Amino acid sequence: MARITAGIGSSHIPLLGVASDFDKTGEDYWRDCFAGYDWTKGWVAQQRPDVVILVYNDHASAFDMRIIPTFAIGCGERFRPADEGWGPRAVPDVIGHPDLAWHIAQCLVLDEFDMTIINEMDVDHGLTVPLSMMFGKPDAWPCRIIPLAVNVVTYPPPTGNRCWLLGEAIARAVESFPEDINVQIWGTGGMSHQLQGPRAGLINKAWDNRFLDDLSADPQRLRRIPHIEYLRETGSEGIEMVMWLIMRGALGPDVRQLHRHYHVPASNTAVGHIVLEKLT
Structure with missing residues (x-):
């Protein structure tokens, strides 16, 4: 059967993509930020996942105020990089896994x-930046990708608990897929940041690091964090961290932290990154 073996959490800051695309990762400003992903690049290359379920949020590229799905799963064959106003990133197209994606969609609905089922959409930096951070600059991404888009842009976003429960359901769906494949699930977005208003530039290092701690130490606490706490403590965009709880819920009760990285600043945000191995 298919199996989820590990989870990755990572920020998906658009300027990380810019730094990668324009070979700025060795510059003083970016060097330490990108160095925190070197371990993961080597580890992912050794693990060789067949499929990554990549949880991210669209930034008005595929969806806008005309349609706002809370959870949308990409079931198509191919997803192209979106034009976010300055042209598509020069990165490979995402190749999906329609058989597994449709199986997951069916299981989740039942x-x-x-779920909203999407067969055609372009994917923006929320999805492509984590791929660059983990895989570098290959001619083609080395595994199949199933996009799972979550609304954390327009109120109301899903609760952390609902995201956790969705992760548990995804794990059940994957385990019932008959093909013997290695699946990873990645939760992206965050960490603390606010992009506008009087609190623009807000970063809460203590809150971010406790969140990272509790992904393994006390994950049940994370399920209960209300929306207002994310807003108050992590800024208007910190709510993206609920997407990490889909990843964490899919890993089951016991995990081992393999790698962790936290860096400030990258643009006006905090970069968070963690690798978790599923134990049971």
Whole structure:
């Protein structure tokens, strides 16, 4: 059967993509930020996942105020990089895994999650930047990718608990897929940041690091964090961290932290990154 073996959490800051695309990763400003991903690049190359379920949020590239799905799963064959106003990133197209994606979609709907099924969409930096951070600059991404888009842009976003439960349901769906494949799940977005208003530039290092701690030490606490705490403590965009809880919920009760990285600043945000191995 298919199996989820590990999870990765990572920020998906658009300027990380710019630094990668324009070979700025060795510059003083970016060197330490990107160095925190070197371990993961080597580890992912050794693990060789067949499929990555990549949880991210769209930034008005595929969706806008005309349609706002809470959870949307990409079931198509191919997803192209989106033009976010300055042309598409010069990165490979994402090659999907329609058989597994449709299987997951069916299982989730029958498990009473109201999923939006997407066969055609372009994917923006929320999805492509984590791929660059983990895989570098290959001619083609080395595994299949199933995009899972979550609304954390327009109120109301899903709760952390609902995201956790979705992760558990995804794990059940993957385990019932008959093909013997190695699946990883990545939760992206965050960490603390606010991009506008009087609190623009807000970064809460203590809160971010406790969140990273509790992904393994006390994950049940993370399920109960209310929206207002994310807003108050981590800024208007910190709510993206609920997407990490989809990843964490899919890993089951016991995990081992393999790698962790936290860096400030990158643009006006905090970079967070963690690798978790599923134990049971």
